[in-house]
Amino acid sequence: MIVSTANRSNSGINLTNCESEPIHIPGYIQAHGFLVAITADDFVIRYVSENTGEVVNRSVADWLGKPLEALFSETDLPAADLVAILNVGKRENAWSRMNPHRFRLNGNEWNLVVHQHDTLIILEWEPAISTQGNLDQQLVAEALTEVQSNRTLSELIQNTARRVKQIIGYDRVMVYRFSSDWHGEVVAEEKEPHLEPYLGLHYPASDIPRQARELYKTNLVRIIADVGSTPSPIFSIDGQSNGQPLDLTHSVLRAVSPIHIEYLKNMGVQASMSISLLYRGELWGLISCHHSTPKFVDFPARQAAKLVSQLLSSALEFRKNEEDQSFLFQIQQNEQTLNSQILKDWDVVAGLTQHPITALNITKATGAVLVFDNTFYSMGRIPDESAIAGLANWLGTESFETVFETDRLPELYPPAESFRDIASGILAIALSKELNEYLIWFKPEQIREVTWAGNPDKPVTVSENGQPFLHPRKSFEAWSQTVRNTSEPWKDAEISVAIKLREDVLQVVARKANEVRQLNERLRVAYEELDAFSYTVSHDLRTPLSSIRCYSEIIMEEQGASMDDDTRVMFQKILDSTERMRSLIRHILYYSRMGRTELNFQPLDMRKILDVIRDEIMVTENKKNRNLRIEYGAMPSVFGDPTMVNQVFTNLISNAAKYTKLASEAVVRVDGRETGDEVIYTVTDNGIGFDMKHATKMFDLFKRLENAASFEGTGVGLAIVKRIINRHKGKIWFHSEPHRETAFSVSFPKENQTP
Incomplete structure (x- = not known):
């Protein structure tokens, strides 16, 4: 049975589901092209858009579940060439570099754009039209020259809008910048003379919902060629594709949310195109393009416009980095001065x-x-x-x-x-x-006096059953609002340095006043609870856990030959889970006993300690075919307990290695330096990083940041590090930038400073 995978629920978006509308699986594509999805291993057709039949003059049922060649068997397309191209792309995983492929099909020129998603290769065919290739190259070259010059950022943004308009020929091109609450402002505009200006207008965050912003980070160019066209549904065969909607996250033909179509019609827009502007991997803004009549821009021209936008993104990154680094250096110097003053005065x-x-x-x-x-x-x-x-x-x-x-x-x-x-x-x-x-x-x-493009509150209608529905606003006439009760946002650098200052202050407070803050009773109770907890973990949990593992291994050994694959996989998962539980128990025991362990302070040769740690980590990572490099800078001696100091750097370096696994060239650097009364080591990596605003519970037991959820871990390691540093009367602080860098710093008092 042939079934449509189109999402029929999009006809009305109510107040509760607008933000969760599944726009990446609409079940439709735009009508100006057609789509075929094949399995990557055998090139068998699993999904196909209904309008494909109009191009090859055959019924959808004739080729679903058949090899790709069957689709074009009665056309003038060289199917063998197409299969050869797909084999190259699959072997080299080079789809983006290979796109587009130009083919002639039944008398018309088409651009084929291919990408792979999970186990499917998705082929999308768009009309190939004549483009002004030389002009596009000239405009891109001019944009590159400007980025390398000393032009102001506002000039670069305005010239980018002008160049994109020249490339795609739309009536209006705007550069739209997001604020911290995701509402946007038009900061540059190029338009036809008869159009009213939108420059300086603000748009509410609800105009571009969260899930749409996430797609803009993945799919950087988006075109809607004809707002009034009827989208084509995508079909599959029930049982072969499980009737699941095709994921069109990376598609160039993905159909448009009905509520967004209504929005564009209300604006008098018949065609639109958007290009993402990214800063440090996050969405900074959009180049938003509008046209009053249907207008298709073919793939090469869109790529030229995308390249111009990427040059602007690079300029944003470079200019902002210079500004941020200068500010961060200045306030870090001031924080160091404050720390020196506190220690000198011995008075917070x-x-x-x-x-x-x-x-x-x-x-x-x-x-x-x-x-x-x-x-x-x-x-x-x-x-x-x-x-x-x-x-x-x-x-x-x-x-x-x-x-x-x-x-x-x-x-x-x-x-x-x-x-x-x-x-x-x-x-x-x-x-x-x-x-x-x-x-x-x-x-x-x-x-601030903010001028919105229409009243930002979306109108609501109520259906016959009393269900409220959101609709895009119908008027975009300027609507002014005075914004109050808001300050300049806090920078990540300000938050980072404030956290470091807190560590400095707490160190002095702890050494001066903790004895008189009536903590003895609370500590006694806490130790009793930890002792009871340690006993429970070591006796009541470890014994049954060992039994589970032992019996599972016996069953696998005795029944392994007769087990089916699913059963074997489940038993292996049991063994893996028990191993993770054993690791967690081991960490908890170490954490609970650490506070009562006597410390053996001595001068430590850090090169020897770090060499052993590096060798152990590199052996593990080499087995995973990781491209990881662990570098050293200066390595001054540390005065501390050898076992605990080893534990500190094992945790920090292994964490750094773990969170760089997505980097193409992973680098972890360990660098030490001496000040007048302490030794400071910093472990820096170029991994996933994190937002400093979400790091307030970094050292809490069992707490992990949201972006680390996909990485293995117990949430105990940094709590252990913090506790060891406290036992050494030292400090720990950190600074991170998402998708860029993370640096953890630890300090140890010199020998004559340790109580």
């Missing part, structure tokens, strides 16, 4: 507030306050004492342990509206939530 308050460099100088804040020992110490412009007291009490109710930041404080804490001109944004580090002690920075309100 004096070190942070009573020198030319104060805690205010590690951010772009206009004011800061240290709440310490029931006293407020102010720097710069801050709210009055009663407002600070209320804010500190509120922070104590919030679920964070290390750092808290917001650029919309009055939305979270309504009393802040009374002092929004001073503190619409705050960055706070918790020194002790139990004692209500914080260091808080303030940024003032930035009042």
